[in-house]
Amino acid sequence: MTSGAAQSLVDRLYAAFNDPGILGLGGTDEDAVMQALSEAKAKNLMHEVDALYNSRYAEKELNLKDELDDELSGEDFDKAMRLYNDGMAAPQEATASGRKVAVHGTMAPRASVDVRTFFDNIIIDWENSEHKLNGDQERTDISKESWENAVWDVLDFLYNKSPFETARAILDAIKNSGKKLTIFVEEFAFVNPNSHAFPTDPATATRNGGTPEGETPGTGGGAGGGSDSVIRFTPQDWEVESSSASIKARDETLLHELFHAMRQMRGLEDEVTITAPFDTMNRGEGTDTELIVNGSSLNGEAPEKENPHREHYGTQEEFFSVVLTNIHRSEKGRAGVKRDHVGDTMLVPPMSNAANFASTWKPQLHYLCEDMPDVCRRVAGALGNFNPIFELYRLEGRYPAGAARNAPTAS
Numbered sequence: 001m002t003s004g005a006a007q008s009l010v011d012r013l014y015a016a017f018n019d020p021g022i023l024g025l026g027g028t029d030e031d032a033v034m035q036a037l038s039e040a041k042a043k044n045l046m047h048e049v050d051a052l053y054n055s056r057y058a059e060k061e062l063n064l065k066d067e068l069d070d071e072l073s074g075e076d077f078d079k080a081m082r083l084y085n086d087g088m089a090a091p092q093e094a095t096a097s098g099r100k101v102a103v104h105g106t107m108a109p110r111a112s113v114d115v116r117t118f119f120d121n122i123i124i125d126w127e128n129s130e131h132k133l134n135g136d137q138e139r140t141d142i143s144k145e146s147w148e149n150a151v152w153d154v155l156d157f158l159y160n161k162s163p164f165e166t167a168r169a170i171l172d173a174i175k176n177s178g179k180k181l182t183i184f185v186e187e188f189a190f191v192n193p194n195s196h197a198f199p200t201d202p203a204t205a206t207r208n209g210g211t212p213e214g215e216t217p218g219t220g221g222g223a224g225g226g227s228d229s230v231i232r233f234t235p236q237d238w239e240v241e242s243s244s245a246s247i248k249a250r251d252e253t254l255l256h257e258l259f260h261a262m263r264q265m266r267g268l269e270d271e272v273t274i275t276a277p278f279d280t281m282n283r284g285e286g287t288d289t290e291l292i293v294n295g296s297s298l299n300g301e302a303p304e305k306e307n308p309h310r311e312h313y314g315t316q317e318e319f320f321s322v323v324l325t326n327i328h329r330s331e332k333g334r335a336g337v338k339r340d341h342v343g344d345t346m347l348v349p350p351m352s353n354a355a356n357f358a359s360t361w362k363p364q365l366h367y368l369c370e371d372m373p374d375v376c377r378r379v380a381g382a383l384g385n386f387n388p389i390f391e392l393y394r395l396e397g398r399y400p401a402g403a404a405r406n407a408p409t410a411s
């Protein structure tokens, strides 16, 4: 039950963000925003106002915290975030229905959605998956219904199970991309499970002038604009989500592919080789598979190539996806983070320290955040032991002194 007082504050905030101004040019009435926030805090209505604002304007993709971030700057922004965070941190009374709203710290509770209707551009398609079209690889170990339900369950976990800053940033970008994402069964899964994301149109999935995936870096051919994307994924091949899950968890596997799909849908991919800045971090030349087979300590063939500090991502796109998935993993409170894109080993000190990681990979992380400021700004607010995006923002002085860690300044 929302109180009339909260409803009136939401009306005032919306009007203040959309002030027509004297000349009718539009803008934000900062004083009116501050006044409404002060009242919300004084009356301990911030939770109610936040939840109501976000649900009322969900269709417009508006969110109170993002609006404050987008519309205010400098001292106004600092003051607004203090009011907002203090209001959100205040203990809550029992609600009218008798249910306690359990919220601590500065993270806003945000309403759950029904992922099956919310993501109207995600299609889960058993019938047209290759395992159906290619008879000898048809999967008989799972049913259509169990597979479909399991895929939706992973999407539901990613979007609705708090904390979800990283996953929501990626999934919202997919929802708002204007492109379609189809999820098919991954068929080659019985021995060595894998998953994939690929665009239906490699040229438009790639930035203008960039190089499509799989082509020789630097050869060009990208047109930009964005492409529909396809992911092949079978949840049943992966570990069930839990706080002790390994890096083979279902949600981490799917999020890695969702990140690739999102870059394709936005037309931002680019095949660029990435090499670690220090020699001790390099793992040699070769594809991921060659390095797993020939360069791993698993078979002892080339032990001199194995070194716990080596990080091999192959391409920039894989680096980005591994980093973002690691931030999600850390946000979920799971132990350790994935070392690179080769095999299943974990990052070790000193690089498992996010500040060290961010300063070492600063140019690449900076590129990513310039490329997708909306996504990175949200991911920077993810709370966990490993958040190199937050550390990058800190290194670049993009947090006002004393501000909450989830309140970066403008991107």
Ligand SMILES: [Zn+2]
Pocket (backbone or CB within 6 Å): 256, 260, 318, 321
């Ligand atoms: Zn990948």
